[in-house]
Amino acid sequence: MYTEKVMDHFSHPRNQGIIPDADAIGQVGNPKCGDVMKIYLKLNKNKTGDDVIKDIKFETLGCGAAIATSSMLTEMAKGKTIKEALKIKKLDIADALGGLPEPKLHCSILAHDALAEAIKNYQTK
Amino acid sequence: MKAIYLDNAATTRIDPKVLAAMLPYLQEDFANASSIHDLGNKSAVAVMAARAKVATFLGCLPEEVIFTGGATESDNLAILGLIKAIVGAKSTLKPHVIVSAIEHEAVLEPAQVLKREGVIELTVLPVNNFGLVELAELKKAIKPNTVLVSIMLANNEIGTIEPITEIGNLLEQLNLTRTQKIYFHTDATQAPAYVDCNVKKLKVDLLSMSAHKIYGPKGVGALYIKKGTPLKPLVYGGGQERKIRSGTYNVAGIVGLATAIELISNKKSRVKEIGEIKNLRDYLIKALKKIPRAKLNGALKNRLANNVNFVFPGVEGESIVLMLSQKGIMASTGSACSSGSLDPSHVLLAIGLPAEIAHGSLRLTLGRYTTKKEVDAFIKALPPIIEKLRQMSPLK
Numbered sequence: 468m469y470t471e472k473v474m475d476h477f478s479h480p481r482n483q484g485i486i487p488d489a490d491a492i493g494q495v496g497n498p499k500c501g502d503v504m505k506i507y508l509k510l511n512k513n514k515t516g517d518d519v520i521k522d523i524k525f526e527t528l529g530c531g532a533a534i535a536t537s538s539m540l541t542e543m544a545k546g547k548t549i550k551e552a553l554k555i556k557k558l559d560i561a562d563a564l565g566g567l568p569e570p571k572l573h574c575s576i577l578a579h580d581a582l583a584e585a586i587k588n589y590q591t592k
Numbered sequence: 593m594k595a596i597y598l599d600n601a602a603t604t605r606i607d608p609k610v611l612a613a614m615l616p617y618l619q620e621d622f623a624n625a626s627s628i629h630d631l632g633n634k635s636a637v638a639v640m641a642a643r644a645k646v647a648t649f650l651g652c653l654p655e656e657v658i659f660t661g662g663a664t665e666s667d668n669l670a671i672l673g674l675i676k677a678i679v680g681a682k683s684t685l686k687p688h689v690i691v692s693a694i695e696h697e698a699v700l701e702p703a704q705v706l707k708r709e710g711v712i713e714l715t716v717l718p719v720n721n722f723g724l725v726e727l728a729e730l731k732k733a734i735k736p737n738t739v740l741v742s743i744m745l746a747n748n749e750i751g752t753i754e755p756i757t758e759i760g761n762l763l764e765q766l767n768l769t770r771t772q773k774i775y776f777h778t779d780a781t782q783a784p785a786y787v788d789c790n791v792k793k794l795k796v797d798l799l800s801m802s803a804h805k806i807y808g809p810k811g812v813g814a815l816y817i818k819k820g821t822p823l824k825p826l827v828y829g830g831g832q833e834r835k836i837r838s839g840t841y842n843v844a845g846i847v848g849l850a851t852a853i854e855l856i857s858n859k860k861s862r863v864k865e866i867g868e869i870k871n872l873r874d875y876l877i878k879a880l881k882k883i884p885r886a887k888l889n890g891a892l893k894n895r896l897a898n899n900v901n902f903v904f905p906g907v908e909g910e911s912i913v914l915m916l917s918q919k920g921i922m923a924s925t926g927s928a929c930s931s932g933s934l935d936p937s938h939v940l941l942a943i944g945l946p947a948e949i950a951h952g953s954l955r956l957t958l959g960r961y962t963t964k965k966e967v968d969a970f971i972k973a974l975p976p977i978i979e980k981l982r983q984m985s986p987l988k
Contacts, residue, residue, distance in 0.1 A: 469914075474914075477911075477914060478915075478918060480984070483984055494986060498947075498948035498951070498987060499946075499947040499948050500934070500947075501908055501934065501936065501947075501948075501951040502908075503985070503986055503987055504986070505986035526984060526985060526986035527984060527985065527986070528906070528907070528908060528981075528984070528985035528986060528987055529908050529911070530908050530910040530911055531910055531911055531914045533908070534911060534984065570934055571934075573934075
């Protein structure tokens with residue numbers, strides 16, 4: 468049902484956990500639908516003054532795809548500037564995982580939205 | 593490592609005796625059962641003998657048994673075939689059908705399709721918190737134009753055994769004074785290895801069953817059709833099965849079904865097998881209840897001897913199943929047939945679980961080959977998985 472890459476991220480999730488002194492947090496989803504994702508960000512300014520994602524962690528309640536997309540998203544976003552991270556498109560995460568079954572594509576969207584939410588919360592802080 | 597298989601409600605491993613009985617009909621005795629020559633006759637005789645065995649098990653006449661391609665086809669034939677026959681006979685009243693809310697999709701879907709097409713009125717009957725159909729509710733739902741009630745014998749997800757005989761008695765009483773007879777169908781797919789399927793005792797007009805849930809092959813099943821029950825075919829062709837189900841006989845499959853039935857019919861070994869599986873089930877339930885916030889779904893009495901179904905709030909069932917699978921343990925969230933769907937189980941919602949809880953379901957179904965050692969390995973493997981997934985969740 469899932470690609471090897473999805474199963475790898477599911478079994479060995481990267482950046483799973485919390486950042487106690489996070490600069491921003493984004494949470495999306497609803498337990499009624501079965502998926503809740505929470506993204507923690509620690510940011511740094513680089514030489515040109517842009518915000519860089521120095522550290523990123525996730526907590527997720529959900530299916531295999533929800534956990535795998537959360538994990539993949541953190542890998543994709545880590546080290547990027549906020550500007551670059553915002554360029555990650557909704558289905559890029561699924562693509563990076565070698566694809567997801569069609570009914571699970573929403574997990575990719577959810578992971579995207581969780582990061583966008585965290586960045587929004589930072590920018591409106 | 594040999595897999596620990598705790599998904600016997602999805603399908604069972606074929607019994608070696610069943611396989612041995614089937615093989616000749618795939619090899620030397622391969623002929624078409626409708627052919628006139630000697631070899632064809634051999635196949636025809638095998639089908640006849642198989643039909644007699646199934647009829648003995650169901651307590652009916654051989655000519656009341658039709659072989660199909662499985663329980664889904666049997667359910668579809670029972671519902672669509674009956675409605676087609678009734679609508680064709682008299683077109684005055686729109687027929688009314690009642691199904692329980694926890695039926696398998698093989699019953700719910702054809703009923704919903706008929707409703708969407710405007711052919712029938714449909715009542716989806718609620719069940720109580722244990723998954724039981726309540727007679728008073730059913731009685732209230734019956735209308736003058738009710739033609740069919742379809743209630744499963746045992747539920748595939750939570751194992752609840754429905755009061756089919758009581759419902760059959762009720763309908764029989766009502767039919768005495770009704771102009772429009774109410775026909776009674778039961779989907780017995782999960783039941784034959786554990787529950788008496790005698791159609792006279794159950795008081796049903798139609799009963800669906802399948803071979804692969806009882807250690808037989810996939811792709812073959814049967815439908816009991818009580819004499820006098822109107823039924824139109826869904827498949828037309830060579831006119832096999834009294835013109836109700838055309839198609840070349842699946843001789844090996846039919847022989848496999850009959851052999852599987854024979855193996856569960858032996859009274860002594862049946863009682864022993866059910867007893868052993870039930871003991872393992874109760875042992876497993878007791879152990880799982882110790883996991884924090886674990887909740888057993890379904891009834892304790894009126895429950896299939898092989899079914900265990902729990903919810904673990906704060907985790908998602910699919911993740912549990914995937915992690916178990918990585919440890920070589922094969923389990924399920926509920927029905928394998930609905931794994932493609934994102935919605936929580938319609939059965940768990942029907943017994944009153946909130947959606948967020950229903951997402952955390954795990955079904956374990958034991959069988960003839962399940963050992964205590966395997967159950968113990970599972971009991972050891974599960975708690976750290978639940979713990980790990982709860983740890984990963986943002987909702988503590």
